[in-house]
Amino acid sequence: MAPRLAPFVWRDVTQVHVVPGVLVVLVVLAVLYAWAQHRVPGWPAGRLVAFLGALATLAVATQSVLGIYDRSYFSDHMIQHLALIMVAGPLLALAAPLDLAAALAAPVRRALDSPVGRALTHPLIAFAVYFVFIPLTHLTGLFDVVLTHPAAHEVEHVAFVAAGYLFFRAAFGIESGQHLHPGLRLVYVMAAVPVDTFTGLALAMSSHNPFPAYRTLAPLGSTPASILANVHLGGAIMWIGGDALMLAWAVPIAWAWVREEDRRTAELDARLDAEGR
Numbered sequence: 001m002a003p004r005l006a007p008f009v010w011r012d013v014t015q016v017h018v019v020p021g022v023l024v025v026l027v028v029l030a031v032l033y034a035w036a037q038h039r040v041p042g043w044p045a046g047r048l049v050a051f052l053g054a055l056a057t058l059a060v061a062t063q064s065v066l067g068i069y070d071r072s073y074f075s076d077h078m079i080q081h082l083a084l085i086m087v088a089g090p091l092l093a094l095a096a097p098l099d100l101a102a103a104l105a106a107p108v109r110r111a112l113d114s115p116v117g118r119a120l121t122h123p124l125i126a127f128a129v130y131f132v133f134i135p136l137t138h139l140t141g142l143f144d145v146v147l148t149h150p151a152a153h154e155v156e157h158v159a160f161v162a163a164g165y166l167f168f169r170a171a172f173g174i175e176s177g178q179h180l181h182p183g184l185r186l187v188y189v190m191a192a193v194p195v196d197t198f199t200g201l202a203l204a205m206s207s208h209n210p211f212p213a214y215r216t217l218a219p220l221g222s223t224p225a226s227i228l229a230n231v232h233l234g235g236a237i238m239w240i241g242g243d244a245l246m247l248a249w250a251v252p253i254a255w256a257w258v259r260e261e262d263r264r265t266a267e268l269d270a271r272l273d274a275e276g277r
Contacts, residue, residue: 005072007219008065017067026055033097040103051095054161057088062157071147072219074203074211074234081160082237086245089164096175112177121177123170123188130167130192133159135199138238139210147213167192171253182257189250193243200239204232 033051037043060066061083069076102109111117119125136142137156146152171189173179180188214227
């Protein structure tokens with residue numbers, strides 16, 4: 001069991017939690033993506049920016065003060081969770097890493113085109129993963145397992161990013177595979193909002209501490225009342241913050257839909273004009 005930390009104070013916000021292995025992985029991924037982009041002619045530079053943004057978000061979420069208190073405060077965990085699944089995940093989807101890998105490696109392309117690959121990247125599967133993953137990891141005993149087992153905690157971080165990537169991969173429709181109609185992408189995103197709302201409200205309205213591990217992991221001096229209050233705060237962060245981030249990502253998706261409809265209207269008008277002439 002990890003030693004209990006002193007309570008967080010605002011001067012702690014500049015602390016860092018450097019895990020060399022994680023930093024090495026992030027640097028290697030950045031170098032590999034930049035190298036792969038250079039090997040694929042015409043690959044948009046903006047996708048490299050999105051990929052680096054995703055890696056930067058991962059670094060902040062795990063190597064900053066967020067990584068220090070993520071097992072001590074439920075509210076900290078929720079901020080970290082939102083950063084991973086709703087910031088790093090979408091940025092990763094905008095970077096289209098699977099398409100880049102497939103452009104360089106035929107085995108990757110064959111894997112994506114296989115029945116298993118098509119199923120794993122299907123929008124319905126991505127939505128189902130998000131729909132189940134959020135409440136499963138926050139409203140069941142699985143969260144206590146994550147708190148008490150550091151290895152499980154690291155696996156959860158990866159799972160958060162993967163779930164966010166798969167969900168927003170379908171929402172953005174940038175990478176190859178099964179695509180939704182631009183208007184349906186907006187419906188797809190909005191349909192996921194109740195997941196965070198329900199989970200956040202369930203935690204914010206809890207009458208007791210649902211995570212017994214916090215009795216030994218909460219900061220020194222914590223009382224049952226303060227632990228429960230922090231659970232309530234975490235639930236509010238998930239509810240309000242999660243909904244706000246999801247709505248923020250809905251804006252460019254809606255804009256893309258409007259542009260697509262404008263394009264189709266212009267094509268139809270041009271065709272009708274040509275037929276009239």
